[in-house]
Amino acid sequence: MNHADLRAFARRRLPRGLFEYIDRGTEDEVALDVNRAAWDALKLLPSVLVDVSTVSIRTELFGRALAMPAIVAPTAMAGLVWLDGEVAVARAAAQMGIPFCVSTQSVTPIERIVAEAGGDIWFQLYVWKDRALSYGLVDRAQASGARVLVVTVDCPVSSNREYNERNGFGLPLRPSVRAGFDVLTHPRWLTGVLLKMLLRNGLPSFAHYPPEFRTEVTRTPASDRVDVAADLGWDDIAELRRRWRGPVVLKGIQRLEDAERAAALGLDGIVVSNHGGRVLDSSRGTADALPEIADAVGGRLTVMVDSGIRRGSDVVKALALGAKAVLVGRPVLYGAAIAGADGARRYLDILRAETERSLALAGRTSLIDLSRELVWRE
Amino acid sequence: MNHADLRAFARRRLPRGLFEYIDRGTEDEVALDVNRAAWDALKLLPSVLVDVSTVSIRTELFGRALAMPAIVAPTAMAGLVWLDGEVAVARAAAQMGIPFCVSTQSVTPIERIVAEAGGDIWFQLYVWKDRALSYGLVDRAQASGARVLVVTVDCPVSSNREYNERNGFGLPLRPSVRAGFDVLTHPRWLTGVLLKMLLRNGLPSFAHYPPEFRTEVTRTPASDRVDVAADLGWDDIAELRRRWRGPVVLKGIQRLEDAERAAALGLDGIVVSNHGGRVLDSSRGTADALPEIADAVGGRLTVMVDSGIRRGSDVVKALALGAKAVLVGRPVLYGAAIAGADGARRYLDILRAETERSLALAGRTSLIDLSRELVWRE
Amino acid sequence: MNHADLRAFARRRLPRGLFEYIDRGTEDEVALDVNRAAWDALKLLPSVLVDVSTVSIRTELFGRALAMPAIVAPTAMAGLVWLDGEVAVARAAAQMGIPFCVSTQSVTPIERIVAEAGGDIWFQLYVWKDRALSYGLVDRAQASGARVLVVTVDCPVSSNREYNERNGFGLPLRPSVRAGFDVLTHPRWLTGVLLKMLLRNGLPSFAHYPPEFRTEVTRTPASDRVDVAADLGWDDIAELRRRWRGPVVLKGIQRLEDAERAAALGLDGIVVSNHGGRVLDSSRGTADALPEIADAVGGRLTVMVDSGIRRGSDVVKALALGAKAVLVGRPVLYGAAIAGADGARRYLDILRAETERSLALAGRTSLIDLSRELVWRE
Amino acid sequence: MNHADLRAFARRRLPRGLFEYIDRGTEDEVALDVNRAAWDALKLLPSVLVDVSTVSIRTELFGRALAMPAIVAPTAMAGLVWLDGEVAVARAAAQMGIPFCVSTQSVTPIERIVAEAGGDIWFQLYVWKDRALSYGLVDRAQASGARVLVVTVDCPVSSNREYNERNGFGLPLRPSVRAGFDVLTHPRWLTGVLLKMLLRNGLPSFAHYPPEFRTEVTRTPASDRVDVAADLGWDDIAELRRRWRGPVVLKGIQRLEDAERAAALGLDGIVVSNHGGRVLDSSRGTADALPEIADAVGGRLTVMVDSGIRRGSDVVKALALGAKAVLVGRPVLYGAAIAGADGARRYLDILRAETERSLALAGRTSLIDLSRELVWRE
């Protein structure tokens, strides 16, 4: 059983529109392949005859221990792949001893996730046009107990997901004959997720929108005040830095200058990310972006990376190139789509085992041993 | 809906001979792939936290405003994909606020296009063997109101389009059983385009040939005096420069020296182009040719580029590499083949939206912000 | 008839679980392709007009003559592809005049192989957790007459063979409906190998485990004392060096530093190997690793190489890059699976003929003529 | 109609064994692809606004005019694709104004070819073990009127053509049920070629073997004295140089040193060739070998090139890289297989037209204008 098997199962389980919403990239899906190709192009140069009878992949992020150097990435509508999906995934993360990052676009409110799943909860923020409302949400996340604020900065405008449009699965979700047929032909999701949701609260809605603007996921938001702010700037970040008591991280850095600026502003971390290839299809692979960025700012803030991380060997490579941890997005959702918290944990278990094995096979016993000389590229 | 969808629709709508005439390249069609691969190999390095709430892709070319940095490329026989196709396409361009370049090989005379479509009309010239006749055509284009003269210099001899020969779709069009069957099995084109043409004026003819040599597109030109001049030289260009009151542009530059010479001659612009991969199959991708050329002469004349531009991200890349605007050929014709002016505009709308989105996602708000440092290549 | 034909025949003959156990790599099987691609990327620059009417590929390894510069690699459970498979393969090697390396995980004891096959027998050691037991095995191998001790150092922990798990073909072999069906549908293997084994000794067991821990291959070892030692270190190697009277070779070196250290320790040889792409899927091709390693330590110890060697031209390349000999794994097993010793010899015959031919076509008459200048890489 | 169409027709016409004998490469057929890839990787940088109303591809080789810079390559058993195939092909070459090179392994004697086809006849020599017999053949060729002696030096031992073996189409041809069925299912070749041959002279034989050793192509040569000499050396070449009154050319040079030595020996020419990918499958593409060789010795002797030349653009590239002419092998045979002399000429016509067109599109009017700066490679 590996990540690809989980994906194959999830594909069968979920309505096609929902599966593609999760799985695909943008435009010609070049970035999806580029991300994978960049990780695959890196080779490890293992050292032999090192005692690897005990290896540890434990680490620490912003003062808290992690059982492995991974965070569950924030994903919009994780809550749709399983009943109370966000709680399920958060629970899996807690059980595994790693952080779960709640998305602004979650269908379950952060308070419920904190209460029901526990663990190390982070909060991902899409800043809205209306800053006051946004600050309200930030305060709410802080109050709920979220520890780290992750501000996503790589999609100031919506991305071009042509297949969503075709599947009737953009945001808002638009009911259509095609979508209806899609749902009816996936009865386990229909009965196990959709009907239960409907019976309980009706159609799911975006839980973090202010109540007056909260609409079902099938409708456009009631106001453009909760649109993602296209005018987000470094000043906003400075302001968020002031408000948030705890680490602040920028997610979606692809350029050295921006990493430098984040460090200069005294932020705590960045995520080198192209949003899993979902936003700008002409992005380079994050494995290509990471080294120069980690070299430049790794000493001043915590560098994390995501986009295309699938195997333990990818984790080892990322850390050897200077990242402190990785975020994993889709594979966790595939797991959750199959079996909720157990499914999500299944993937995280595989990832942990693979990371430990890759570390041992590389002749390293702990994450501090990882450095650039382990990696070779033609 | 994207450019590839339009192409798929056009393929079903048009007789195969006509579709392939538009769609394909030459010989082994290596250049078609090379063009795309060269654009795809370029990656953008987006800047984050830039206020992109308003982005503008407006520009100005030779003293006139363009709503976006694109020109509809001159294409022979655009008039065959839709009834009065050239007028339809020109109308779309005018509605979009960008120039349309009429081809020497148009089946609609430039005067009618100017009159019925309006907008910013450019004229593309194939110089004929008989220079006097050619000058006559140039004067006629000037009189009609065409603003820019685009002299195509990359096909002094005809190119090797084996599939056209096979499809009976070289120039002249040669009626054959195969071609007849092809037409009959595409009834919408037959009744919507061909029959209407026949009822109105009989078989279409090349509208810019002098009346005494004008023949139907199914016949060889009545005289070799209207053959494309194989002996076209820099002197001819100097003469055209003298005659034309307005900007003169050379289309089909692939080599630095030629760009330098065009600049030295005081020309107004060049189009770095391999004719969409239709002429010399061993051409390098224009994305590979552009940077050195733009660096060398970009300060002295207006550099444009075409061949394989499909997405907004390609436009952003082209401008970041030093082009002032791009030309788009085939996708406009695919649109026109489906729904005339509306179809052509549909593609141009997509291109505009994508260009704006790519610009915003790159963290740039206007075209002046685009420069080499935005682009990365492995 | 070539190696690929043998593979195709073996695939039909063997139960799928067994075939895949032999044939496949690990995780995404990237290393399998990378190994081949690295050999294929090397080109030979043949010299012409050299008298190649007699070419010799004879060589000498650790004081003993070899008819060609190849050793049959140690492979676990070679004994399952044919009745008494290890004896068959060893016999083929002896007949060909090249060494056979017995695996620790052999199902036939080394004493029987030495007795029945003769020839130049090497012994491959997986050091066990319990060193005393391991030394016992080493002494036993020495006593049996094995000449060279090959210590495998590249798999301190088990590798990730997902397909084995799926096929019920990890170690231990786990009987399952699927595995049963697999066996029943391959009657020639069932009657020719399995039933005969069962009638004779019952299920095969690992012949080199100490009797008290020896279990059938379908059971987990009776004790973790015979697990491969994850804490194997350079000290262990020094100790083995002291104990073994004869050449000691490390198998599984991919990194320059480790090769240097082996040389410093006074070892006799190393095998540059990624275990045929079966252990760390992110390994670089051994053809990429070999040159720098051979340059650095080739003067001090004997460098050998394996992983992906299939054709005689690969052998010539390996030697031109500085290896003294190659090991070949899978193709010998494919041959044995089809026709026992004859089949194994069939492959070795092909390899010899190809090596001679490649040498002659390269314009070289003996292996000493091979050096770096023969090889070209883009 | 292009070279690929001719190949497709030939494939249908010829028995599979014969077609594959001509068409395929050796071992894994890597060199076939490498040859094409190397030509395709070269791009032309066309100059515009050059008067190309008359272009000439005429050239001169060893004092005799050629209508285009191409020679029909020597091919064994060309005589089997069409009745009197060698005469047909030679006739086509003569009509086109280019040389035809008769192979030592021709089934038609050179005297008949000279007499019936005329034109510029070259003779390709495989030196036999028995030098006296070989000199006899050389004298015979000289007496027949052959002008240039081409000594093939790249296959001192036979190559590894596994598919020939499989098809029963190695040399000697071995009759088999499979071969028989193959022939019966290709009736046009059976009746048009084979039966006519049988009725006339019985099975064809190698026409240049001394009468006492001449055997039908289905038998092994009667003596190993006519085996290709594996001990051919530079002394033999010096001797041939002394004997032959006229230009002497070495065919099959891939290495700079050998080219240098040929020049030092005062030879007249070399053919940079890997025998069309038929001999050493690990060869680099000849387009990669050519430039350094032409740079080094192009001033001292005539450099020619072959292997993978298909299109006129390949010819232009070869000449721009320093070759004086190219040899073309397979495509001429495809043409001949379809329609004898007419078919062969058909291909040569296409090649001429393509070469002229490519030259013109490159903005060059004659072959002397071709130099390195025309070619670009990434």
Ligand SMILES: Cc1cc2nc3c(=O)[nH]c(=O)nc-3n(C[C@H](O)[C@H](O)[C@H](O)COP(=O)(O)O)c2cc1C
């Ligand atoms: C279905 C889905 C929804 C996502 N939603 C968000 C989101 O709301 N906020 C955010 O910052 N990133 C979001 N992302 C991006 C992820 O946080 C992460 O960057 C990406 O998934 C990493 O790539 P991977 O999926 O290849 O691991 C989403 C990704 C997916 C697949």
Ligand SMILES: Cc1cc2nc3c(=O)[nH]c(=O)nc-3n(C[C@H](O)[C@H](O)[C@H](O)COP(=O)(O)O)c2cc1C
């Ligand atoms: C059907 C067709 C006809 C064309 N006719 C002309 C023409 O008459 N004159 C000219 O200069 N270019 C002509 N071109 C080339 C275009 O102006 C332009 O350079 C090319 O289409 C750009 O590549 P693209 O199609 O990939 O955008 C033609 C292209 C096509 C596809």
Ligand SMILES: Cc1cc2nc3c(=O)[nH]c(=O)nc-3n(C[C@H](O)[C@H](O)[C@H](O)COP(=O)(O)O)c2cc1C
């Ligand atoms: C089925 C199989 C079993 C193997 N078992 C062992 C083993 O027990 N010990 C060892 O050192 N290597 C083992 N290897 C690795 C081989 O010794 C050798 O390194 C590898 O097969 C070389 O690659 P090749 O198969 O591409 O020639 C095994 C390989 C295979 C295919």
Ligand SMILES: Cc1cc2nc3c(=O)[nH]c(=O)nc-3n(C[C@H](O)[C@H](O)[C@H](O)COP(=O)(O)O)c2cc1C
């Ligand atoms: C069927 C066939 C037979 C050949 N026989 C000979 C031969 O007898 N002597 C020789 O020097 N080359 C021989 N060659 C090689 C050709 O002379 C030439 O080098 C090669 O065909 C060039 O590659 P191309 O086929 O891609 O043009 C033969 C090639 C083919 C395809």
